[in-house]
Structures are given as structure tokens and as C-alpha cells.
Amino acid sequence: MATSDRKKEPVVYALSRPSRCYGCDKRMLVGEIVRRCDNDEDKEVYCLKCQKLDHLSVLPTGNAKVTRLAKKYSQSRFLIMKWSDTWKCYERQGLLVEADALARARKEAIES
Numbered sequence: 001m002a003t004s005d006r007k008k009e010p011v012v013y014a015l016s017r018p019s020r021c022y023g024c025d026k027r028m029l030v031g032e033i034v035r036r037c038d039n040d041e042d043k044e045v046y047c048l049k050c051q052k053l054d055h056l057s058v059l060p061t062g063n064a065k066v067t068r069l070a071k072k073y074s075q076s077r078f079l080i081m082k083w084s085d086t087w088k089c090y091e092r093q094g095l096l097v098e099a100d101a102l103a104r105a106r107k108e109a110i111e112s
């Protein structure tokens with residue numbers, strides 16, 4: 001079976017207000033990374049543990065070098081978006097990448 005699906009980067013969200021995980025009822029604070037299962041604000045958000053993504057770390061935007069390297073090394077990655085009450089739209093916050101990949105990228109960025 002030939003698959004020609006365009007590879008779209010999956011998205012996670014940084015909470016813009018406190019919430020609870022729909023899976024384990026964990027209380028989550030503003031800024032925590034969650035996955036959402038529909039597009040409605042505040043509905044059915046899941047913590048990274050419930051989504052089995054807790055091996056991933058947050059890489060904030062701003063360091064192009066580290067970002068490029070982390071993208072190269074991380075097998076899985078998610079775009080982190082956050083709702084901006086100021087702009088009324090989602091803003092890109094950074095990437096969620098494998099912790100190992102991030103550590104390696106940071107190390108290489110310093111050394112090179």
C-alpha cells in the first residue's frame with residue numbers, strides 16, 4: 001500500500017488556564033503541556049503521562065541552532081502551541097522533543 005500522506009507535525013498545547021487531565025484527573029497549571037482530543041477550548045485535555053509522552057521535553061523557541069539539532073535527533077516531535085488572549089490566536093511556543101535528543105542538541109550547540 002503506497003502512502004503519500006503529507007507528514008504533518010502533530011501539535012500539543014501549553015495550557016492558557018489551569019485544567020484537569022481527562023484521563024487521570026491530575027491538576028494542571030498554566031503552561032503545562034497537554035494533548036487535546038478535540039478543538040474546543042478546555043475540553044478533554046490529557047497530560048503527557050496519559051498520552052505516553054512524558055519522555056519528551058520542552059524546547060522553547062528562540063535558539064535556532066539547538067532547534068535544528070534537536071529536530072535532527074528526535075524521532076518524535078510535537079509543535080507546542082499556546083492560546084494568546086492578547087492576539088486571539090494560537091502562538092507557537094516551541095517544540096516537544098525527546099529528552100535525549102534535546103540534551104545532545106544542547107551539548108553540540110555549545111561545543112560547535
Ligand SMILES: [Zn+2]
Pocket residue numbers: 021022023024025026046047048049050
Ligand atoms: Zn493524565
